[in-house]
Amino acid sequence: MRFCRFCGAKEIQFRKSGKFGCVHCAQIFNYPKPNRRIKIPENQIQTLESFIKENLSSLTLFSLRTRITRNLKSSLFPFYDPLLDKSKQLLVESGFGSQLYLDTNLPSLHLEENPEPRMGFYLGSEDHIRWEEISFHPYPNRNQTLVQKKEKISIFRFLFQKSHWAELPEIGFVSSCPTNLGAGRRDSILLGLTPEVVSEFFSILQTLSEFGIEFAPSTDYRIRNIGKDRVLVVKISWKNVLAVQKRQFYKILGLLGSY
Known part of the structure; x- marks a missing residue:
């Protein structure tokens, strides 16, 4: 064996x-190794773009989320040892102690009125460290201050500093789950769909699955009321897709420049 x-x-x-x-x-x-083509064909882009334009009033953006996971270099993964103290020490020594949450006290996500964006690190999941940012606005970077922009740059430098993390030259960063190898990044959005457009929208998204785009009704918020309307809340996500693919998709949804 x-x-x-x-x-x-x-x-x-x-x-x-x-x-x-x-x-x-x-x-x-x-x-299974991911085998994703770089660009979504133009005819599929146009089909999705036409659908969005024709049904814009039936779509509601709830949130955008980015998660990046890392395992510590030269260490057993959380399958054997979560290494909470060692992970916390690295974050504190790197200047991110104030942004640290344990998995049990991470701020909960509620689809409330005018929610505040949130960003931070947390421990105790399937990887040693996970950084997460959630925004409830289609252009979360547009109104950031210079201090906030510098802070985010320092976070990304930390997350991509290979000396800290489990990494292989032929693969990239190694997460605990094989589906998240490479950048260790997952982006997702929550959309509300009125019932009459759900079937057609799902049919279009199904044609994009080979490009790393996944979709399903949200397990946390399957149905929600918006005014007098009831909508199905759908989660659309990408794991480690190339930037050109994500830009294409975000542009169609009116989110260009979000991440």
Whole structure:
């Protein structure tokens, strides 16, 4: 039976949990490799764009979210050890202690009136550290102060500093889940759809799945009232897609420049 001689994880454990035990597992076990084309064909872009323009009044943007996950370099992954103290120490020493939340006290996300954007690090999940930013405005970067912009730049420099993180040259950053290898990044939006457009919108999104775009009714907010209307809340997300793909999709939804 195949196993990782560095952390001891067996293939049967990997198949059952779907999680790596260390960075070397990504070189040892077999798993589906993403094979995504760079650009969405123009005819599919036009189909989606036409649908959005014709049904704009039936779509409501609730939120945009970006998550970036990292595992510590030369360490067992949370499958074996969450390394909460070591992760916290790294964040504090890097100047991000004030932005740290434990998984149990991360601010909850509610679709309330005029919610405030939020950004921070949290621990205790399937990866050692996760950074998350949530915005409730289609152009979250537009009104940022110079201090806020510099803070965000410093966060991204930290997250992409290879000396801190589990990383392989041929793969990139190694997350616990094989589907998140590479940049370790997932972007998502929550949209409200009126019932009459759900079927057509889902049919169009289905044609984009090969480009890394996933969609499903939100498990947290399946149905919500907006005024007198009831809408289905849908989550659309991307894992590690190339920037050109995301820009194309965001542009259609009127979100160009959001991230």
